[in-house]
Amino acid sequence: MEFLEDSLYIEKVLNGDTSAYTTLVNKHKDMVFTIARKIARSTEDAEEIAQDAFIKAFQSLEKFKQRSKFSTWLYRITYNTAVSRVRKKNIEVSVIDDEVIENYPGEQIYEFVEAMDDQRQQRFIDAALEKLPPEDNVVITLFYLEEYSIGEISKITALSKSNVKVKLHRIRKRLYKELNHIYKSQFNEVV
Secondary structure, three states: OOOOOHHHHHHHHHOOOOOHHHHHHHHHHHHHHHHHHHHHOOHHHHHHHHHHHHHHHHHOHHHOOOOOOHHHHHHHHHHHHHHHHHHHOOOOOOOHHHOOOOOOOHHHHHHHHHOOOHHHHHHHHHHHHHHOOHHHHHHHHHHHHOOOOHHHHHHHHOOOHHHHHHHHHHHHHHHHHHHHHHHHHHHOOOO
């Protein structure tokens, strides 16, 4: 299905055509679920978070000032809803700053991942991503898989742009460390 600009659907909803909101849900449901799933790490919780996020967005749609994209605003609501839900469940999330990360050169990380075939590469990357704290997993997913800008990620996560850059740098290093650990544990080799 070809979607129109979000602003057209928003205008319809605000003018009383609440069925137009269904189109917004269909257009953004995959990314909303992805963000929720990355933070909650549970499909059931992610479904509830996604539903809550869409309801909150619908109820606050008249407050949306359209200074940013609707998707950025919606993903921010999703992110906040997911983080709140996880905190309520008292799930401990390790903070990346609490761990000493070795300084691997970026070229070494790239060469290591590029040397693998596509299936192995995806398997190793998925395993490494699962080891990240949920909030870091969202940041790296938004940047690399969804190709959001630093500014958009900053708006979604309420982190400063410089903090997003620092997090991305640290997450890349941590991913390399995890990939190296997985590789060594499975193949008993040194990279």
